[in-house]
Amino acid sequence: MFHDFFPSMVDKMGAQGFMKELSNGFWFLMDKDKRVITFDSLKKNTTYLGLQDLRDDELLCMLKEGDLDGDEALNQMEFCILMFRLSPGLVRESRKLWLDHHF
DSSP, X not given: XXXXXXXXXXXXXXXXHHHHHHHHHHHHHSXXXXXXXXXXXXXXXXXXXTOTTOOHHHHHHXXXXXXXXXXXXXXXXXXXXXXXXXXXXXXXXXXXXXXXXXX
């Protein structure tokens, strides 16, 4: 079961710290030669992510979920967008902060 830790991470680290952590996650998972997250680079790191029990088709679905340009890989922007989409609490908090700031 997915537990949304992102809002509490933002509270503790601040927005810049959280974005740095997302960037670190991307760099950890990416294929160092291609500079994107590929199926192979994701599969190689499943144990570190606690995803070792996922089947290949499930890993491919994860990639496709975030692959906005159809190249079968995730660049850094696609990865960050996917992480935000997977965190409904963070989206709600971002909207609240934006509304509080602008109105």
